[in-house]
Structures are given as structure tokens and as C-alpha cells.
Amino acid sequence: MNQPWQTRAQCGAAELTDTDLGRIHSRWRAANYLSVGQIYLLDNPLMRRPLTRDDVKPRLLGHWGTTPGLNFLYAHLNRVIAERRRPTLYITGPGHGGPGMVANSYLDGTWSDIYPAVTRDEGGMKKLFKQFSFPGGIPSHVAPEVPGSIHEGGELGYALSHAYGAAFDNPDLLVFAVVGDGESETGPLATSWHSNKFLNPVTDGVVLPVLHLNGFKIANPTVLARIPEAELVDLMKGYGHNPHVFTAGFDEEDPTSYHRRFAELLDQVMDEIAEIRRVAATQGAADAVRPAWPMIVLRTPKGWTGPKEIDGRKTEGSWRSHQVPLASARDTDAHLADLAAWLGSYEPDQLFDEDGAPGPQIEATTPPIGLRLGERPEANGGIIRRDLRLPDFRDYAVDVPTPGGSLNEATRVLGNWLRDVAAHNRDNFRVFGPDETASNRLQSLYEVTDKQWVADYESPEVDQYLGRVGQVVEMLSEHQCQGWLEGYLLTGRHGLMSSYEAFIHIVDSMVNQHAKWLKVTNHLEWRRPISSLNYLLSSHVWRQDHNGFSHQDPGFIDHVVNKKADVVRVYLPPDANTLLSTFDHCLRSTQYVNVVVAGKQPNPNWLSMDEAVKHCTRGLGIWDWAGTEVEGTEPDVVLGCAGDIPTIEVLAAADILRRRIPDLKVRVVNVVDLMRLQDVDEHPHGLSHRDFDTFFTTDKPIVFAYHGYPWLIHRLTYRRNGHANLHVRGYKEEGTTTTPFDMVMLNDLDRFHLVIDVIDRVPSLGVRYAGLRQEMVDARLDARTYARAHGDDIPEVRDWVWPDAGNAASEGQAEAATVVTGGDNE
Amino acid sequence: MNQPWQTRAQCGAAELTDTDLGRIHSRWRAANYLSVGQIYLLDNPLMRRPLTRDDVKPRLLGHWGTTPGLNFLYAHLNRVIAERRRPTLYITGPGHGGPGMVANSYLDGTWSDIYPAVTRDEGGMKKLFKQFSFPGGIPSHVAPEVPGSIHEGGELGYALSHAYGAAFDNPDLLVFAVVGDGESETGPLATSWHSNKFLNPVTDGVVLPVLHLNGFKIANPTVLARIPEAELVDLMKGYGHNPHVFTAGFDEEDPTSYHRRFAELLDQVMDEIAEIRRVAATQGAADAVRPAWPMIVLRTPKGWTGPKEIDGRKTEGSWRSHQVPLASARDTDAHLADLAAWLGSYEPDQLFDEDGAPGPQIEATTPPIGLRLGERPEANGGIIRRDLRLPDFRDYAVDVPTPGGSLNEATRVLGNWLRDVAAHNRDNFRVFGPDETASNRLQSLYEVTDKQWVADYESPEVDQYLGRVGQVVEMLSEHQCQGWLEGYLLTGRHGLMSSYEAFIHIVDSMVNQHAKWLKVTNHLEWRRPISSLNYLLSSHVWRQDHNGFSHQDPGFIDHVVNKKADVVRVYLPPDANTLLSTFDHCLRSTQYVNVVVAGKQPNPNWLSMDEAVKHCTRGLGIWDWAGTEVEGTEPDVVLGCAGDIPTIEVLAAADILRRRIPDLKVRVVNVVDLMRLQDVDEHPHGLSHRDFDTFFTTDKPIVFAYHGYPWLIHRLTYRRNGHANLHVRGYKEEGTTTTPFDMVMLNDLDRFHLVIDVIDRVPSLGVRYAGLRQEMVDARLDARTYARAHGDDIPEVRDWVWPDAGNAASEGQAEAATVVTGGDNE
Numbered sequence A, B: 001m002n003q004p005w006q007t008r009a010q011c012g013a014a015e016l017t018d019t020d021l022g023r024i025h026s027r028w029r030a031a032n033y034l035s036v037g038q039i040y041l042l043d044n045p046l047m048r049r050p051l052t053r054d055d056v057k058p059r060l061l062g063h064w065g066t067t068p069g070l071n072f073l074y075a076h077l078n079r080v081i082a083e084r085r086r087p088t089l090y091i092t093g094p095g096h097g098g099p100g101m102v103a104n105s106y107l108d109g110t111w112s113d114i115y116p117a118v119t120r121d122e123g124g125m126k127k128l129f130k131q132f133s134f135p136g137g138i139p140s141h142v143a144p145e146v147p148g149s150i151h152e153g154g155e156l157g158y159a160l161s162h163a164y165g166a167a168f169d170n171p172d173l174l175v176f177a178v179v180g181d182g183e184s185e186t187g188p189l190a191t192s193w194h195s196n197k198f199l200n201p202v203t204d205g206v207v208l209p210v211l212h213l214n215g216f217k218i219a220n221p222t223v224l225a226r227i228p229e230a231e232l233v234d235l236m237k238g239y240g241h242n243p244h245v246f247t248a249g250f251d252e253e254d255p256t257s258y259h260r261r262f263a264e265l266l267d268q269v270m271d272e273i274a275e276i277r278r279v280a281a282t283q284g285a286a287d288a289v290r291p292a293w294p295m296i297v298l299r300t301p302k303g304w305t306g307p308k309e310i311d312g313r314k315t316e317g318s319w320r321s322h323q324v325p326l327a328s329a330r331d332t333d334a335h336l337a338d339l340a341a342w343l344g345s346y347e348p349d350q351l352f353d354e355d356g357a358p359g360p361q362i363e364a365t366t367p368p369i370g371l372r373l374g375e376r377p378e379a380n381g382g383i384i385r386r387d388l389r390l391p392d393f394r395d396y397a398v399d400v401p402t403p404g405g406s407l408n409e410a411t412r413v414l415g416n417w418l419r420d421v422a423a424h425n426r427d428n429f430r431v432f433g434p435d436e437t438a439s440n441r442l443q444s445l446y447e448v449t450d451k452q453w454v455a456d457y458e459s460p461e462v463d464q465y466l467g468r469v470g471q472v473v474e475m476l477s478e479h480q481c482q483g484w485l486e487g488y489l490l491t492g493r494h495g496l497m498s499s500y501e502a503f504i505h506i507v508d509s510m511v512n513q514h515a516k517w518l519k520v521t522n523h524l525e526w527r528r529p530i531s532s533l534n535y536l537l538s539s540h541v542w543r544q545d546h547n548g549f550s551h552q553d554p555g556f557i558d559h560v561v562n563k564k565a566d567v568v569r570v571y572l573p574p575d576a577n578t579l580l581s582t583f584d585h586c587l588r589s590t591q592y593v594n595v596v597v598a599g600k601q602p603n604p605n606w607l608s609m610d611e612a613v614k615h616c617t618r619g620l621g622i623w624d625w626a627g628t629e630v631e632g633t634e635p636d637v638v639l640g641c642a643g644d645i646p647t648i649e650v651l652a653a654a655d656i657l658r659r660r661i662p663d664l665k666v667r668v669v670n671v672v673d674l675m676r677l678q679d680v681d682e683h684p685h686g687l688s689h690r691d692f693d694t695f696f697t698t699d700k701p702i703v704f705a706y707h708g709y710p711w712l713i714h715r716l717t718y719r720r721n722g723h724a725n726l727h728v729r730g731y732k733e734e735g736t737t738t739t740p741f742d743m744v745m746l747n748d749l750d751r752f753h754l755v756i757d758v759i760d761r762v763p764s765l766g767v768r769y770a771g772l773r774q775e776m777v778d779a780r781l782d783a784r785t786y787a788r789a790h791g792d793d794i795p796e797v798r799d800w801v802w803p804d805a806g807n808a809a810s811e812g813q814a815e816a817a818t819v820v821t822g823g824d825n826e
């Protein structure tokens, strides 16, 4: 596209006449009428006969209060879009204003384009009304069902994060973002104003925030409506904005007058934006200085144009407008009459023609085809999404001469590949993180791109890798990273977020909402698949060396697994090559939430790239080199593992077992795709029962070492034949700042305890190997005593290498860890 | 206590001499020395012999960068506390500054009071150093182990929320709250500045926020350090504060000079506070006007006084100071020498005496016994916690002539009792909520107390129930509600938070942290038990009538169940009397996180108060009146239920079964305390296997209708004998805006489907009752068709009453719902 940002004068738009303003007013009234109709009416949509109780829905559901404000803005925005031919997204923070956005899409014609049964006539209007918040109909919010929406707005707080995410790398796009004044009280929203420090005024789009100051939330005033206006202005300036306050609806001002005032304000703001863009273009993207972007404070009564009073209590301009003001419209004559009067006040006969279609003065306000808000491709990202140009991950493989024969920080290896992914996909791939990208060892990215930073600079010494344009975006807010990434993906691009494993819980509720969005869009044919939301969780529970208990929580996996099986994927690659293969898969996929947990500490590599690809494709596999099975006979015990640290402990246990109980037939199974454990009926990646039985047997003890909370493995496998024999070790919420091996010991996940578990569970071993068992108990004690004395793990554990790995692995291994990481183990 | 807030002059403090400032400087240097020592040294604590590599810890863990700033503030605060005799809490937002807080407690003497082995001499200092971030020692953060702490500060963002929570109803308390500039980027912190709109300047304490603007976080500059100072000042004014900016450490200014400047600033700020309190006292609590509370911006170099450069790279005043700047202190001579020089720069010989005890000039800076920060009882809330004066909940019972014989909104009944709890406990009981207290039907509270609101007022019409003093605190931020409540409880008081079930996930990570705090304090004898953190989750997944899919998520239960069993409790009371009994228990308990899920819609009451008390005490029970068991014989099937809606569906299914398959012996078991399902080895509330078998049999089909995600029930019961026969129905992530019965049908939790499940699972029923089965399939279809046509549930379901309940229940039941709720079903 490339649509220059021009002032109104440059666009050559004619002066605004009262007729123009009258049309805007009609458009607004029409949208309000259609909104009220959706909330209340089952029939008689144009009130062409007197309203009866039976015309009213039996269950009145929805939210009126926010709607007239949203409709007001929509009507004015349409004019601006048409005049300036500006591709625009409308983000509705108070997503409970669903009726308004549906009404406007219907007026635009885009609703009927997508849902042809809802025609633009009286019959269609009846359907439009009935379907709202109705069984078999559409939900009450600005849900995926609503054309033009990328933001459901049910859980409040993410309007601006989504808006900025959509704006990144979309230089032509205007994102018009309405923020509820109640919503503004949420944490995520409060920090998201600072997004403007990360937006490039040349290479990114423009976000125009509108604070919808209607004064109230559900049953209370809002904070921002109850501080002096000067304070509010200071706050917005403090956030880096140039605020414009607009007030209307509290007096008898004539509609033409307030519409003119608002139209002029909007023109002024849009001209300000044009000027900012002009100046920035002359500075150039790499040198652009952060401008004070304009924002608008819209102070209007909550429930504007609705009933002034109901049952003697103030309603317009109060929280009583929030939901369904005339709750008894079907039950009492008084409320029914009030409803009829309210609907009538919009004068539907003047707005809709004989057939019930929007009249010409309303049609005249709709932007040209292609620019209508309900049809912008950015709001249906899948249709403009391009596959990434991915360098072959096999070329980034680490050399694994023999299992355990080399040592790498898995995420650093991944970083090399991500570097080239970034370089090949300059305008549609970003990495978001709460100041942990380097800590998570993805530094290679900085060889090709910077961290985008459009705030002040100090000196190159401390501002290393910062740049006004960059594909890495870091702010210390998991909410912002998540919201930005979601906005970026929903508008058709690609990316990932890296975070500490424990603190990703901060966005639990956001990932819920995103997973729900994906689930619903899976059933909407017109919405095309978007790129998956990819998490890289490093700095995980077992290696939070600098921190402690507060940083140890592997429960995010449990959290996402509650979402619909066709939406979530969880991967626990045990080493560098499997991590590469996994992430390649994730970046190609669509419509998933992919959770990848991988270590950043130097750890042994187990699989060559060829083996890794096969292993990841299967999702799990028997590591025969690690076990002591005899082909053609059954194993005595299965050692399962999932996760990098559990894999090491299982292999170390297998090492002890084969040395000390040489006749024991041990099978080692590593699981990289956690969902393989589940039943194929429950999850598309699930193993059939037959396959599961082959891997894990139906009757042999299974000792399973798992990265996270052990009960998740039970939850996934409780239907399996072998489940009664399954014994899981994992994180059982024991931790502190201590050594890596002490951590696994605290949770009984260590090699010594695994050997004990095997002895205890394989019939007959107990009696024969009581001595070895006791040795293991003592070994744990020795390890703990050593750690408490020296502050480090016993050399036997710290320097342990897989015995077949040869000398390559062992030499200098301990030192490597410190040198390679430069002490940075945050 | 009641300690008047006075100006310095009123306190009669002498003028500050250079000697005083020198002492503060010594105190600061001592704390810095002890901090560095903790991070690096294993031995040779006073460097009385040349430092060798062996003196250095093998694993260097911890965070230096934030520490000197925290120590600087601590040193100055001590003087103020001593002069003004002000009870004070120090909250450390950047809790990774653990070494600093530990060092200061050691200097105060409070560390050795609690941990006598760590003596105030060279030997003790060696222990102090070694224990830090060491196996068997103490964690790296300001964890529960640290005297004076109520805030671990590992997960950033909650410093101010905790601070304000501590200040509520503590009129004498100064809460000195340090906020990291990185931390300020988090959502929760960004909104928590607005807490000042909820603080009463007469009846609550004072929060003095200090923004620790050291410019950097882990590997990036911070946003607030990289905006023009004028913008930062605007931001703070916009948040309602009077900001004071202090800068030091960037030039050659003499320590006496900057200490004098800061001391004078702190005096000015404390005098400002005294003046605010004086004015507010004259206005009176009920009429107090929100003052512009002062706050301080402390701009200093990150890692102040640390190495200026390391390996040629700028370190002091950069993110490179964040963690352990001299990572190779044990590995390279250069780093070792740098470390020795750094430690030496504090001149330990001048700070500690011959024995290694803090010298007299340092002792002189410690506040008098009782006021030392490490010993304030507010930081060990359990020791000042008083039991609540609880009215007898039995007096609030609803009348239940026969099971199902009356109808109530359970939470409204609870509200009546909570009203009187509030009235009886004016200064130590609060209810927090994100604008949902009324929506959750707790309105009775407003008969005795207001919502505390210290922002502007508009008119009584819209400001109903707002007051400058009140025990209900509502802000649209789940983070704030949670943080305030935590702060309130940690300082020895009581309370609860009510929220929508779906959106409580917003605080998943916060509840993790609180649960971890509780778990650790359970093992610290000196920390006394604090009141439990109580959640009332109403507006739950099954009755989000106005909203839709985004508002439907019962997964918080799954989330908390991952925490230590001795910390979490989950209750699903099926009706009003059981809810009363449950909540009485919760408000008496300590050291738990209690999650109570209860409906707010008019629903049948099942148990009289006597029965309810017994039922809740058992935690589960057979409802013989609902089943068709024959004493002395085994049931054919067990219908289990947990949650109000599942209970209704199970009873309705039982009703159908006894009518249609009269010879089927059905047992109905209702579970109110979810943890009863777990094994007694896993959870203290768990049933023994024998008891479980008695309730659920070992071999009969169990059809279990559960409120949340079904797999949780499997997770809790997979070890049970009867587990293979257990079939669970629950929420499987299917939802939208629709009727209540359509919601249960979407998830196969409805009565008809439960009957199908029974037919399918009880051997031999299938063949005999194929007709009934088909009828049930058709009934589901009919119900759906009816809802889609009428927008309401079929009368047969909507008006269903337990058949034995008699007429009392059925008359006018449907209408009741609308009238009682006034349409407010948000």
C-alpha cells in the first residue's frame, strides 16, 4: 500500500458542513438504535407496530453503558478514514460494547458480507437483534465472530498492548484504540501507555489512544474520572502523550455543535500525527526522535442518550447504565414504555428506509470498499500472513560425536538460528521479552538486529544493542510482551516470547484468552489461521541458580494443558539439536499455543541432528544406547524422562544401574512432545493405547522423571494400561537458592533416588540390592553434606559424563560453564 | 501506640552535624561491605589477611546492583525513625537486594536476635557471609527468613500494593516502599501508584514511595530513566504525588555533601507528611481530602560504589552491575585483585572493631530497641494478629424446610453475615474486590460500612456507598486487590477478596508467591501464623450469563492445587448454609489459601444449618434423601457432585432415575471440601483409602459431576481403588453467551447426559433402558431447540424443583430470579 500520512488540507478534503455533521449524527443514532435493539428486542425491530412485552427478549443480556461512546467514535472515525484513505483498525478496550461494534459492522455492510443471512432489511435486522447474546447466536463481546475485531475485550486491560502489537511493522496502519476508564485501572493497561517508547515513527504504524472517560465502571466511579483534570493531563503527559480533552453530553448543547467540535478535534489530532510522521521521515527511521503522540480524553456520560432516570434513580451518567438499564422491560409496563420511548428517541423511521435498510445519509458515512473497518485484512491476519523464510535448522546443528559427547547451552544454539530467522524476515518476525533475551542466551540476535528503543539514549557503552529500529522488543512487563506479541500475530505476523518459566504465570489469564480466541476462530471459516504463539521458557525451575523459591514454578504447563487440545502443544527438548528441530516446527505452525521449555545452561548433547529430527517427529523415543534391553525380550523396568535436567538424572541413574545391576534390563524412553502421553482420543498428538503399551509396557514398573509437577503426568496417563505401575518424580514445590544437584535432591528427582525407586519397584530387587539401596541413601547424604560445606556440587555429579561419551566431553566441562556464561546466570 | 506525626522541629531534634552525617556514611559503607561480603566471601570476612581465591565462594550468586541504593536509604531512614520515633516498615521492591537487607538487619542486631549462631563478631560475620545463597543457608532475596520483611520481591511489581495493604488501618505506621525503576515497568506496579486514592490520611498509615531510579534493569536501561525529568515529574504528579527528585553519585561530590542533601530532603518530606496529617486530622477522617503525598525519586548509579570498570567495560552506572560483577573472582587474579580493592574501599577496619562487631559510630545510627526495622511486629503479623470477633453464622441460616424447599442467592446470605463481621471488627477486617462486591451480592456490607474512596466525589446519587472511611476497597485491578489483601494479612489482619472466577487467573502468579511465603514461614518458628487468604469466587463458569466464553474458566482451582498441600484448601459449598459454615471456617483459619467457589444466582437450598455444619465438617457426605439406596445393600451406581450447579444436575438426574428406573440403587455423594478426594498421604484433609472406598465403592460405576475441569478429579483420585470406574463430567472449555442449561449441555454435564452416563455404565442397564436413553438424547435436543427459539431454558428445567420439596419451592421461582437480582447478573 504505502499511503502517505497527510494533513486534511493536503488530502484536499472539503470544509465540513452542517449536513456532513448531520449525517454523522444520523449514523450515530442508527448505531445506537441497533445496539439497543440487540440488547432488548426479539421482534418488531423497526417498531412499526407498538412495542409489546413479547417483542422483548426473555433474558436481557449485554451492556449498554459503554456503547454510545464507542458508536460516537466509530461514526467520526469513518469520516476521517474516508477522507484520508487511511487503513485503520478499531480496538475496543471495553469489549462488552459488543452491540455497538456489531451494529456498526451491520451499517458498514461488512456484517452481511460475512453472514449473508443477516440481510440489510427489516427481516435481517430482526435476525441481527435476536442473535445477540442468544443461544445459537453470537456472544455479547467484540468476539472473533465480529468482523474487524482482533480484541475481544472481555478481560480488560490489553487494549493498548494489542494496539501497539498490531502497529509494529505496519507503517501505514492507524490503530484507533479505545480504552475504558475502568480498564485504565488494571495493571496491564496502566503500563501499556509506555508502549510509545518502543514505537518507531517511521517503520511502525500509529496508535491513537482514546481514553473513554465515561466516569464509571460496574458499580463505582473510576479513578481517572475522579482526579482533577490537571492531574489527568499531567498523567498523560507523563506517559509521553499530548492529551486533548473533549467533553460533551452533560448539558443542552446542540448535536451539530458537539459533533463539529469533535470532528475538528479529530482533524487536529490527525494533522498532528501527519506532522509527526513528516518530521520523523526527514529524520529517518534510525534517528527518529520519540514524538509526543496525541491522545484523546473523551469525557461523556456513561449510557449517553439512554434513559436519564429509571425508577427515580439517575441512570444516564451513572454506573446504573453499565449493563441492561431497563431490567424489567418484559415484566412491567413502565419499563416497557420507557424502552419504547428510548428506542423511539433515535427516530428509526428517519434512519432506515422502507425496507429497513440504512438510509442514504447513513450510507454516505461509510468509508469506501476496502477501507471499511469491518473488512480490514489486518483484523483477519491469516489472510495476509506469509510463511516465514526459514533457514534450514539442520545447518545450525551442534556436533554430537556420541551421546553426551559434547556440551552446549541449548538456547544459545537456538539463538544462532533465530538470528538468521530475524535476518531473513525483517518486517514480520519479532522476539519479545521482559529483559531476559540475553539472559536466556539469545544474544546472537544482536549480530543482526537491535532491541527497539525509542526513548532517550545515554552512551554506546551502556546502550549496547539498542536501536530505534529492531526486531527484539524488551520491556519489564510480561503483560506487555504477551499483549504485543498477540497483537503482532493477530495481524498476520510471526514471533515468540522468551521468559523465565516461573514468571510466565503472570500472563496465565492472557494466554487463556488467546487460546479461547484461537479455539473460536478454528470454527469460523472466514477467519484464516494465524501464526502460533510461541513461548521459550528458559531459566527454568531446576536452574534458577541466582534466585530461589520464588523463581521456581513449572506450573505454566499445567495451566495451558487445560485449554482445548487442538490449541495447545508442550515441548521439552532435552538438548540443543532437539530444541532446534522443535522450534522450527513451532515457527511453521499456525493456530497453536506452543510452550517450549529448554535450558540455557551448558548441558550434554544427546542426539545428532538426524536423530533429533526423528526423535522430535516421533515426539518420544527409546534411547537404546542408554538402556540395557535385550532385543526380543521384555525390559524389567522403564525409565521415562521429559525435560533436560530429568533426562540427565535418568541417564545418570541408568549408568549406575548398568554398572551395579548388570542383569537388569532397563529401557530409557525420552519424551519431547508431552502431549504424546495423552490418549489419541483426548489430544491429536496422543499415542494410541497400543503404541503407549509398546513403549511403556502394560505391566512393568515405570519410573518417570518429569520436569514439572508430577501429577500432570498422572493426569495425562490415567487411562493408560500401565498407569498403575507408573511412578513419577518431579517438582514437588521444594526449593531455595542452592546448587543444581541439591535442587533435584530436594525433590527426590536425583539419580540416586531414581535408583532407589527402581530397586523398590522392580520385584525381587529389593532384597538382592539392599546394599546398593543403602549406598544410594548415603550418596544423597554425602552430596548434601558436600554442598553445605563447599557451596558446590560433589565433583562426581558436577563432572559426570555419560560413560560412553569418551574424553571429549569430560575435559574442562566444569570450567566451561562459568567461562561460557560469563557468570551471567540470572 | 498512637505516635503523633510531628515535624522535625516539633520532635525537638538537634541540628544535623557533619559527625552525624559521617556516621550515616559509615553505616552505609558497613552495609555495603557486608553485602559484598555475602555475595563473594566464604572466609576471611574482615580481610585481615590477604584475600585468596579460596576465600571466594565457588558459585557467585546474588545481585549487587540494587544493593547500595537500598543500603543508602536504610541508613538515612534509621536516623529519621530514631528522631521521630516512628514505627516503620521497609518494603524492598527489588527483593533481589537481599544482601543489603540482611546486612542491615545484622547491623541492627536483629539478625543475631533471631539467629543467635550468627554472632556480631568475626566468626559470626563469616557465617553471615557463607550462609548467603548457599546450600543449607538463606536465599538470595528478601525472603521470609529476613527479619523485618513482608515482601520477598522476587517477582517484581507488588511493592506498593503490599505497602498500602500494610498501611490500611495502621494510622501510626510509616511504610517506606522502595520501587525499582525496572519494576515500575510492570503492570501491577504501574497501577499501584493510584493506591493513594484509597488511603485515608487519618485512619490509615502513610506510604512513602521511593522510586529507585538507578537507570537499569538486567540488561537494559529502564523506561523511567530514559524520559526527560519533566515527563517523569508529570507522571508522578499525574499519579497524585508531590515528587522530589534527588540525584547523586555521578560526580565527585563529597559524601558529607550528598548525605546532607539527602538527609535534608528526607526531613522535608517527613515534615510534609506531618503537615498533611495535621491538616487531615483537623478535617476529620470522614471529610479528609486527598493530599498530594510526597514521593522521592532517587537517581543514583546502579552498583554505586562498586567497580567502575571491569575488563574495560563500564560497570558502575550500568546494567553490568546488576548481578555479580566480578564473575571470575575465584578464577582469575585480576578479578580477585579487583574484588579485594573493592572490599577494601569501604575500609572495614574503620567500621568494625577488634572483634569484628560494628563500631560505636555505627551502633549510634541504630534506632532504639523496639523501633529497629528488623523487629517491627507489623512485619511478623502473626504476633499481633487478634482473632476476629465472629457473630455466630448459625444465626444467619436460611430456612430449609425440606431439601430444595427454599431458594436463595448463596452469596447474598453470606453477605448478611459478612456485614456483621465487618461491624464487629472495624479496624482489622476488609473486603477487597475489582468492582464486583455488589455484583457478587455482598451488598449487605453497605448497611454498615462504605467503600473507601479518597478521590473526588460527584453527587450522592451516583456515589452511593462511597466514603472516605470504609472496610470495602474496590479498584478495577485484581492485582491491586490481591496485593492489598496480602499486605493487610501479612501485617496481622483479616480479609477476603471476591472476584469473578475466570479473572482470578490474573493473580495466578501472585498467589503462587504468597503460597510460597506461607510454606516457608511454616518452617520458621519465629514467624507466627497469619490469617488465611480467602477467595470468594462467584460469577463462576456456569452462570456468566451476560458475558461469554472469555468469562468462563474454572482453572484457578487447578492452579492452587499445585501448591503445597499444607497451604491450600478448596471448597465448593452447594448452597447458602454450607457457604456460611465454610466461610466461618475460613475466617478462623491461618496460614492457608482458601478458595471458595459459590454461586450468586437464586438456587435451591439443600441442607438445614445443622446438616450443613455436619456436611462441612465431614467435607463430603451421602445425601440419602436424594438417593435410592437400600440400607444394608450396595448401591448400583454412585452419583458424585461438587459445586452448586453440578449438584443441581446430579439431583435432577437422580430424580429422573428414581422415577424411571425405580429398582436402580443410586447413591448421591456431595463433596464440599475438594481435598477430601485426595489421599490422606498427599493432603491433610484427604480421606483414607478405606473411607474413600466406603463412600465411592471399589467396583461400582461413579458418575461424578464436577464444577471445573474434569481431569482435576482424576488427578486427585488416581490412586483410589475405584478410580477405574470413575467417570467425570465437568467444564471442557465449551462456552459462549447462552442460557444456563445450554451451558451445562454444551459440556455434557446436564441431567439428561448424566442419566445417559448411568445407563451406559451400569452393567445391563444399557439393553433394558435403551428407550430411556433415547428419550434423554431427544430431551437434550428439545432443550436446545427451545432455547434457540425462545432465548430461555425449557420450563421443565428452569422451573425444576426437587420433587419432595413441595409447593413452597416451585411457586414463583422463575420470577424470583429476575426480581431478586434486579436484573443485575453481571
Ligand SMILES: Cc1ncc(C[n+]2csc(CCOP(=O)(O)OP(=O)(O)O)c2C)c(N)n1
Pocket (backbone or CB within 6 Å): A065, A066, A094, A096, A154, A155, A156, A157, A179, A180, A181, A182, A183, A184, A186, A212, A214, A215, A216, A217, A218, A222, A302, A322, B434, B435, B476, B503, B506
Ligand atoms: C480484568 C477484568 N476484571 C473485571 C472485569 C469485570 N468488568 C466487566 S465491565 C467492567 C467495568 C468496565 O469499566 P470501563 O472500563 O470504564 O468500561 P465502560 O465504562 O466503558 O463500560 C468490569 C469491572 C473484567 N471484564 N475484566
Ligand SMILES: Cc1ncc(C[n+]2csc(CCOP(=O)(O)OP(=O)(O)O)c2C)c(N)n1
Pocket (backbone or CB within 6 Å): A434, A435, A476, A503, A506, B065, B066, B094, B096, B154, B155, B156, B157, B179, B180, B181, B182, B183, B184, B186, B212, B214, B215, B216, B217, B218, B222, B302, B322
Ligand atoms: C515480574 C518479573 N519479571 C522478571 C524478573 C526478572 N528480573 C529480576 S531483577 C530484574 C531487573 C529489575 O530491575 P529494577 O527493578 O530496576 O531493579 P534494580 O535495578 O534496582 O536491580 C528482572 C527483570 C522478575 N524478577 N520479575
Ligand SMILES: [Mg+2]
Pocket (backbone or CB within 6 Å): A180, A181, A182, A212, A213, A214, A215, A216, A217, A222, A302
Ligand atoms: Mg467507564
Ligand SMILES: [Mg+2]
Pocket (backbone or CB within 6 Å): B180, B181, B182, B212, B213, B214, B215, B216, B217, B222, B302
Ligand atoms: Mg533499576
